[in-house]
Amino acid sequence: xxxxxxxxxAVGTYTxxxxxxxxxxxxxxxxxxxxxxPMAAAALLAALxxxxxxxxxxxxxxxxxxxxxxxxxxxxxxxxxxxVVVLAAATVTALLRLAGIP
Numbered sequence: 001x002x003x004x005x006x007x008x009x010a011v012g013t014y015t016x017x018x019x020x021x022x023x024x025x026x027x028x029x030x031x032x033x034x035x036x037x038p039m040a041a042a043a044l045l046a047a048l049x050x051x052x053x054x055x056x057x058x059x060x061x062x063x064x065x066x067x068x069x070x071x072x073x074x075x076x077x078x079x080x081x082x083x084v085v086v087l088a089a090a091t092v093t094a095l096l097r098l099a100g101i102p
Contacts, residue, residue, distance in 0.1 A: 062102030068093030 029037075053069040054061055072089030080088075 064093045064096035064101050067096055 049069075053066055056062075056065070068089040068091075071092045072085045075085045075088055
């Protein structure tokens with residue numbers, strides 16, 4: 001039964017992705033919608049990042065994780081190398097947790 005569900009989900013996912021490629025030329029979007037779609041994708045990504053940064057399961061993650069994310073965002077905004085961004089964010093979070101700040 002589990003394999004049937006996995007196969008059904010795989011086929012559904014493949015069908016949805018293939019339909020976008022096949023229907024691209026047939027589907028006409030208004031200019032307003034074409035301008036809005038990239039912003040909607042960015043808003044969805046920001047919401048996902050915000051939820052991951054602030055929540056642990058169904059409760060608030062504490063202060064350390066958002067502080068580490070903030071440091072990472074600031075370094076990324078200043079165009080620091082990716083490894084520096086990740087290590088700095090992890091270091092800030094770890095040091096705050098070591099200091100007893102949840």
